[in-house]
Amino acid sequence: xxxxxxxxxxxxxxxxxxxxxxxxxxxxxxxxxxxxxxxxxxxxxxxxxxxxxxxxxxxxxxxxxxxxxxxxxxxxxxxxxxxxxxxxxxxxxxxxxxxxxxxxxxxxxxxxxxxxxxxxxxxxxxxxxxxxxxxxxxxxxxxxxxxxxxxxxxxxxxxxxxxxxxxxxxxxxxxxxxxxxxxxxxxxxxxxxxxxxxxxxxxxxxxxxxxxxxxxxxxxxxxxxxxxxxxxxxxxxxxxxxxxxxxxxxxxxxxxxxxxxxxxxxxxxxxxxxxxxxxxxxxxxxxxxxxxxxxxxxxxxxxxxxxxxxxxxxxxxxxxxxxxxxxxxxxxxxxxxxxxxxxxxxxxxxxxxxx
Ligand code: ADP
Ligand code: MG
Numbered sequence: 155x156x157x158x159x160x161x162x163x164x165x166x167x168x169x170x171x172x173x174x175x176x177x178x179x180x181x182x183x184x185x186x187x188x189x190x191x192x193x194x195x196x197x198x199x200x201x202x203x204x205x206x207x208x209x210x211x212x213x214x215x216x217x218x219x220x221x222x223x224x225x226x227x228x229x230x231x232x233x234x235x236x237x238x239x240x241x242x243x244x245x246x247x248x249x250x251x252x253x254x255x256x257x258x259x260x261x262x263x264x265x266x267x268x269x270x271x272x273x274x275x276x277x278x279x280x281x282x283x284x285x286x287x288x289x290x291x292x293x294x295x296x297x298x299x300x301x302x303x304x305x306x307x308x309x310x311x312x313x314x315x316x317x318x319x320x321x322x323x324x325x326x327x328x329x330x331x332x333x334x335x336x337x338x339x340x341x342x343x344x345x346x347x348x349x350x351x352x353x354x355x356x357x358x359x360x361x362x363x364x365x366x367x368x369x370x371x372x373x374x375x376x377x378x379x380x381x382x383x384x385x386x387x388x389x390x391x392x393x394x395x396x397x398x399x400x401x402x403x404x405x406x407x408x409x410x411x412x413x414x415x416x417x418x419x420x421x422x423x424x425x426x427x428x429x430x431x432x433x434x435x436x437x438x439x440x441x442x443x444x445x446x447x448x449x450x451x452x453x454x455x456x457x458x459x460x461x462x463x464x465x466x467x468x469x470x471x472x473x474x475x476x477x478x479x480x481x482x483x484x485x486x487x488x489x490x491x492x493x494x495x496x497x498x499x500x501x502x503x504x505x506x507x508x509x
Pocket of ligand 2: 202203204
């Protein structure tokens with residue numbers, strides 16, 4: 155397995171890109187540690203597949219350099235990079251048996267037949283297809299075929315990294331959970347460098363040690379699930395992660411206070427943010443409802459099992475708060491913001507708050 159460095163990678167699909175909007179990847183400058191389990195998370199069209207294909211070599215970036223363990227692989231082919239990649243839809247040989255589909259990548263690299271057999275059997279157990287080993291792949295269901303694809307990615311142990319591009323899309327929800335847990339176990343056991351692309355936050359947060367959030371052709375934050383929750387670096391991370399996402403509202407800042415319409419909010423510090431595009435972000439988990447604070451009009455209360463989501467209007471804009479299932483919504487509700495959950499943003503990027 156290898157450490158992967160992406161040095162100032164940019165990519166445009168069209169010829170003669172002129173401005174940032176012509177780039178599917180605007181600029182990615184980042185490293186993936188050897189043996190790390192990463193999720194690449196972002197909405198459809200933000201550039202996840204483009205980035206993955208650049209790492210595997212299916213695509214050559216228009217600018218920048220790619221290193222594996224310090225060695226320049228920018229011009230090398232997929233084969234030479236020695237990467238396993240699992241795609242969203244099955245890529246298998248219909249006329250081969252399930253067993254031979256898994257054996258193929260190993261035989262192809264000259265692995266001794268005894269080792270091939272051992273690895274293939276191990277992998278068949280993992281993807282729960284041992285009893286189908288002798289069957290031709292042709293007759294299998296879509297999710298069985300996808301499991302073979304997954305197996306083909308996992309059968310080799312000599313690869314530099316294993317890349318997964320939304321691999322569980324066609325798998326049913328229960329099996330999804332099982333396979334994801336197995337991938338996690340495999341990572342713990344063998345320490346593979348894994349990059350797992352998904353647009354689903356639950357999938358990303360349960361799989362990865364580090365989540366790489368992409369938005370509009372850029373990486374906007376890399377962090378542990380807790381960091382993404384507590385300190386979103388960009389308002390997009392605040393919206394995209396969490397349910398409901400972070401509340402974001404325009405404010406003006408004076409010292410360690412923020413003014414929101416007619417209300418004044420105490421800040422946990424004095425930010426260096428004096429511009430007129432300042433926003434305050436607070437997750438619904440940190441909005442407190444009670445008898446004191448800023449007056450709000452409650453619009454709706456959604457009971458969702460273990461907690462309630464309260465939708466209210468504060469200074470004319472919608473705000474969400476999360477309450478425990480037994481908490482009551484006061485008739486004359488007011489809100490306060492827990493200072494621990496307050497973040498400030500300048501042109502969408504988080505600003506530090508000095509003491
Ligand atoms: P994601 O995997 O996050 O959904 P992609 O990497 O597939 O995003 O796409 C990023 C952007 O690049 C999108 O705007 C998409 O339309 C564009 N794009 C992707 N593939 C091609 C292609 N082969 N030719 C031209 N544009 C493409
Ligand atoms: Mg994609």
